[in-house]
Amino acid sequence: MAVMVDTNITSNSSLSRAREAPSGNVSDALVRFRHRWIPTHIVGELLSKSWIDNIVPAVILALIVIIFGSIVPNFFLPANVSDGTRQIGEFGFVVIGMMIVVVGGGIDLSVGSNFALGNLLALALTNMYDMPVAVVFIAVVATCSFIGLINGVLVGVFKLRAFLTTLVMLIGLRALVDSLLLVYALDISAGFYDNAIWDFAGAGDVFGIPISFVLFVVAAILMHIVISRTRLGWHIMAVGGSRRSAHNAGIAVRWTVCLTYVLSGAFCGISAFFYAARLGNGGSYPGVGLEVFALTAVIVGGISLGGGRGSVAKAVIGAMIVQIINLGVVQLGLQSGAGQLVLGLILLAAIGFDVRWVKNRDKILSRVYMSPTYFALPASPVTEAGSGSPFAANDRLGKVEVHGLGQLDGPEDVIFDSAGNLYCGDRLGNIMRLEGPDYKDASVFTHIGGHPLGMAIDREDNIVVCVGGMGLYRVRQDASVEKLTDETNRSLFSIIDDSRLRLTDDCDIAPDGRVFFSEATTRFDMASWPSDALESRPSGRIVCYDPNKKTTRTVARNLTFPNGITLSHNAQSILFAESWACRISRYWFEGPKAGTIEHVIENLPGYPDNINRASDGSYWLALMGMRSPALDLALRMPGFRRRMSQEVSIDEWLYPNINTGCILRFNEKGDVLESLWDKTGANHPMITSMREHKGRLYIGGIFNNRIGSVALDGADKNWTGPSSYWGRT
Amino acid sequence: MSGFLKNVNQEKVVFLLFIVIFILFSVLLPGFLNANNLVLLMQGVSVLGILGAGMCVVVIGRGIDLSMVATMAISVAWALQLNGEGMSLPLALAIGVGVALFVGLANGLLIAYAEIPPLFATLATSACVYGFGRFFLIHTDLVYVTPGVGMLVELGQGRVLSIPMPVIVFAAIAAIVGAILHFTKFGRFTYAVGDNYGTARVTGISVRHVLVGQYVLTSLVAFVAGLTQAMAISSMNTRISDTLLIYDVILVVVLGGVGLSGGRGGIRNVVVGTLLIGTFLNGMTIMDVQYTMQNAIKAAILLAAIMIDTIINPRDEQTSQHGDI
Incomplete structure (x- = not known):
């Protein structure tokens, strides 16, 4: 690790003495060898990368897949995998929306009811009114976005408390959906909607991959670019990271926060559209508890509550973990309660680890980043005054x-x-x-x-x-x-x-x-x-x-x-x-x-x-x-x-x-x-x-x-x- | 009156609202203003009030306990099941209390020592408690009260001076919690911790112990609420932890003016919130409003309360704290 350039190096110094290894014993040689060929400084450099946070949820995901793969029969059966990825796609949209809100320093509990509303609307428009699929899609996404906008205006613009406001929206919307169901449930289940595109959205594949999952991946990539590479994404991160600093830096904090809720609503709508296309189920259960699952996914993925730290990759990993656990528990046919127990324990473990990680990451980094290497210099030339050496000390600068x-x-x-x-x-x-x-x-x-x-x-x-x-x-x-x-x-x-x-x-x-x-x-x-x-x-x-x-x-x-x-x-x-x-x-x-x-x-x-x-x-x-x-x-x-x-x-x-x-x-x-x-x-x-x-x-x-x-x-x-x-x- | 307006706060607004609605209902709704109905009104919300009294302790301490309903369901259901299987009542109850104690302790340790945000710690323990209870402890969703409970059934169905026991339990719990918050060192420290954790810590308060204490207290109150409820309706449905009840509890607490940012409010606020909700539900029932519609109206009231709170105590960009949601 001396001078190392892609060229040969010559030495023509008149001063350079023979560059023999100083004290050529074995342990010294070992130290030299270790520091020359084992690049331990990489550990510190890896730890300093922001994407290193993803390691933890990725490991959890791998463990979950291994565990469920080994205890759930037919876990890797193509039909199961296909069905699972389709549901991961649907669920993933909601999680991405939730992620955006959480990164912006808020929380959106209304997704469960918003999802139910979107699902109901999609079924009503198809089964009862026979609308074209494109119109249905736009209507559903627009409606859910509008609910998001209400959240956003209340929380962002009027600065209401996010937790309570979206909680109210959860309760209120659920009540609305239930009332609507009382009126329309029969008509919805009686109608029949025959449309190739609708069926494709619900059960179609692209190269063997479910369409909802393909679109989910596309949306994830797009949102990753938005969050990490665009002005809007940076504003969201800034507002979540420090609301006060963002405000003082001139970012329109209120409207940025508002927009995160609109995005969350929109993703909810997309998810509800695919769910409706797949199941056609207008019952009162769709979306119940979805907010808890989405929140769990976000947290298990390692996205900090309070904002400013998070990525789409983490949301995707979190969504996969939660959905695989859900599906695995269902396939195991466990008695009620087991799924919640497993999910609760994983949530606890994940967030406990995350809290510790955030708290100690810098400490670990500062301990391991510094990585001294072996460097040997020959004995220093003489600098004594009067020694005759060209370096001999004198007093020529004494009278500057x-x-x-x-x-x-x-x-x-x-x-x-x-x-x-x-x-x-x-x-x-x-x-x-x-x-x-x-x-x-x-x-x-x-x-x-x-x-x-x-x-x-x-x-x-x-x-x-x-x-x-x-x-x-x-x-x-x-x-x-x-x-x-x-x-x-x-x-x-x-x-x-x-x-x-x-x-x-x-x-x-x-x-x-x-x-x-x-x-x-x-x-x-x-x-x-x-x-x-x-x-x-x-x-x-x-x-x-x-x-x-x-x-x-x-x-x-x-x-x-x-x-x-x-x-x-x-x-x-x-x-x-x-x-x-x-x-x-x-x-x-x-x-x-x-x-x-x-x-x-x-x-x-x-x-x-x-x-x-x-x-x-x-x-x-x-x-x-x-x-x-x-x-x-x-x-x-x-x-x-x-x-x-x-x-x-x-x-x-x-x-x-x-x-x-x-x-x-x-x-x-x-x-x-x-x-x-x-x-x-x-x-x-x-x-x-x-x-x-x-x-x-x-x-x-x-x-x-x-x-x-x-x-x-x-x-x-x-x-x-x-x-x-x-x-x- | 000018003093009242000068110091207007959510509690006063809600109390005023309660008075207005009470008068309106009294005038407009036949059968509202009679002793029997008012007793019913209070009985209907007393369990909610008990839960609210417990919740307000952690909320004042700048926390939240989403596991309350699961705790009350599982601890009481298991105790009832053990009792039904022949275990002596005191022992079964002791085990129930033990479960509640354990959950409270777990919550407190996770929040105070592992430093997990209360929202998520209790969300997770809620799932764990329900999941564990249903998977390992309790065989059916619904556990019935058996005659083995003896006189305890009076806790739910008895009357003293023609006042139903649940109301008295609510009053007693409110009095106890109020006394703890007001007159004990632990109570004052709870306010200090909720108002400013860092300051409380450097002042020398052992903040972690106080936090653990809060969650234990809340869990114990949840057990009492569960027991009262089970005795009143002769059963405990563990599925109750899947419902929106926990949100109602938060509603009662916040509606009365206990700030979620901690350090503000007291048991009085919970009582006021409970009264308002109780009046509303009672009036709705008399008017035969659908259950779903009642939920919608409840949501609207809460939203109004939050908005009024925000207008009166606007959030300041310069002083709001990180992670304050």
Whole structure:
């Protein structure tokens, strides 16, 4: 699980020592093997998916089928299966309607009576008035929808209590149906309706599958799209999830709620139509207790009462569970009471489990999501002062000049435009500007909203900036802000949806305008970077935004916290820092090695951050923090880190120190030429970025309240970033 | 009068409605306003009233108990059956009480400890109790009262000072429940828990025990209601749990003004609700209105009550709680 791209990897670092396995004993090899080949982090990713909730009802369904299949004789007989699916279809419509209401934060108890009314109406129109089937269907669905509308107006618009109001509707409608039956029962049973379509609706098959079930599946798919993919569905979910928030967000809460009841009524009507076509039974029993069954199905399917959580899939599974139990009990010929006992017990078990699941899901997730992996670094290079090592500590940053002290809050990166103005981001979501030549005072240039991280200047002197948690943005010289991209292509086999950009970190621009930018991790959000450091799992990537084609494509994946990016001086490759891997790599996007990655520097003594061009053809590199032997050791002990993440509060974790760092300069081959430190620890110990500008080096740090600058001896006094990139002064 | 209007609430509205209807019926319906009929009126709704008195405890505690009717049917039917098979009456009754106690305890534990919403916990236990009772315990739908019950039959059919016993039982249960709600620590805590569960909890009330207590109390009241009913009509039909009776009980409670959102109302509201329903049913019967029509009218009254409640205490989008249905 080291660097893994679809290409070969070469290492040409002068610093890289022989990369032998540190302490090659057997248990170490086993740990390495286990973390290389057993992808346990998938468990956490699976648990973080919203559809994982379906597992529970699906397992219950499978168990029910197995149990009833084994104890009920002829359970799988084609005739039985056909009859069962037909009834599941009819029942399923009601359950979908109930689901919509429940997800919207309500409850519809009136379905039982509404169903009976629809059934009666269908029989009356066919047997007594000989209406065409289409008219009957429309009339039934319209009538039931109208009942739903009454519910909806009362509950949604007038804000009556859903439970009581629909209960009243249940009682009142049942009374109405019973009264009507007294009058019309005889006429209905006396009439005879001979119609091929009607018979087909009641007993027909499509490729051997009952028509009502086929239509149920179609309706389920349609409603799934409506609920999960359309504005209406999102509004329903929002209202159910938090009525107050939905109201404050400007959603028409009342009418949304009203509509859920209308939909419930409509589905009731469809169900009643098929029921009437199948049985032609006008007795007083149709629909009695249906509300309880539908509610049971919804709850067993795992749809939370109170709203905001649920899906069509859950409703379908719930409907199947309840209907199979009902049919199974009937086929077993059990004495009265057994069906209710079984159903009651299953309802209790399902809802008990659901309550626990909802309550503890996040707890479980936070325990298992973090999945540290094995990562071994060679011993850290020497940084002692006077040791002669290129990393040797010194005090060259001890006398930095300080800019914008107290006016800045977290300038991760600093950059100059061609006019010589200095820009940096801040924690409040602003781009700050400091005007030359002394860069004393900072003023807000523009507001973006997220924390601006790495920046680059394009050919037109606009600032292209990576905003943590938001994506890639462009700030024009007139201070207007526009989004360039916030999503990339979804990886084919990833479990978590990695199409959204979560932690865009740094960017640079190729001569043709393509923007290469890094996303540090796809598994964690910006604030949880310590978790990613502790995991040391390569989950970051390099993404390319092409402004000409307006496309965003991931060009390299599985990188260990890719951070700083810079365009090489010959503009054929980009150099990028992989922070937790303590190395600098190069991605070729042009030339003979196009598409390959090679390591430039390995085994740095600290965690590399931004890289930028230097005036003499070399590169500046910021180390945001130095390695510690304890963490290096912990990286080889994934089990230890996992226990730590589970048992110790996050404040007490062992994670990279980023209080003290330094600046390095290295050349194209990866040789480190010099280092700049602040031994006093007072002026500028924390460094995430630096830019050379007209003979001085300007330094940013993500936890700092200032920008520092230091004069460079012998540097080109006329060199600026924009001139180096775009040939202008 | 201005004070009355200022503090208008559902209980007062319903009470006023009751007075109006009572006067109307007295004037318009011959035979309504005589002692005999009024006794009948009360007798007709006393079992409903007893159930309502039990239900109001859990409703005040922000819960609901849909298993009441099933509990009363199964516990009483089993006790009667055991008695009919020769078991001594006290033992049979003790077993009946035991069943009710067990169901109440189960409800309470499921709601307080497993944290299952009351609506569903009791919906499920209702199905379980009826299913278990019918499948394992009771052999027939209808269990008759046998002479073995002896004097107990007076509970349903006796009269004291020419007032039927069921009415007295209702009065007694109402008085007991009212006293518990008003004068005991448990009763006050029930209001606290119903008004705001979280606050009650951080105040130091052992909310879970209070919840369990509520459901046990409600179940016991259900047993008393069942016993009264069985003695009055000499049988217990277990099918009663399939009827809409449980909804009538909720109607009586809510109609009187016990808010389903908990913490509001008291036994007085249940009495008022019962009176109104009783008057209505009695008037309908005198007018010979069909049973189904009576149901429709009942539904209309309840709807009116809910609407008035909503107008007087409108739901506030900013303060309504999640899952409040």
